[in-house]
Amino acid sequence: MTDAHVIKPDWLTRRVLNPAIAWLTRRGMAVAGSRVLAVRGRNSGEWRRTPVNPLPYQGERYLVAPRGHVQWTHNMRAAGGGELHKGRHVERFRATEVPDEQKPEILRAYLVKWSWEVGAFFKGLGPQSTDAELLAAAHRYLVFRITAADGPSGDGA
Helix, strand or coil, X not given: XXXXXXXXXXXXXXXXXXXXXXXHHHCCCCCCCCEEEEEECCCCCCEEEEEECCEEECCEEEEECCCECCHHHHHHHXXXXXXXXXXXXXXXXXXXXXXXXXHHHHHHHHHHHHHHHHHHHCCCCCCCCCHHHHHHHXXXXXXXXXXXXXXXXXXXX
């Protein structure tokens, strides 16, 4: 495998944009379908939260990491699932990582829906990119298929 691809958020994103999106979403006002992802930290066990853009595609739902192999993706691999929050609604889910060869069509759908927000993280790629181009870049962008988890929503995330 190649070196892990990570695009760290800048000051504006970390200190203003993400907190604003999370604040609105926690109050039930999702921005274009955003949710707050809560996932257990792989080392601390503490709940970690970040805004995400769930993608409904062909009857399934996905979380795509446009910034690459970031902390929430490592935590998701370790935890195997988490919670999506919008206002008081909490949706527990299980997550399964999607292999690279299945990512091109999902990445294309994600770019169709979200390129206005995340297009800068997909340098040189867009909804019109070929399957071969998306497959060549697939290792940089983790994708998780999410399915409903059984049981109540856990211990106060």
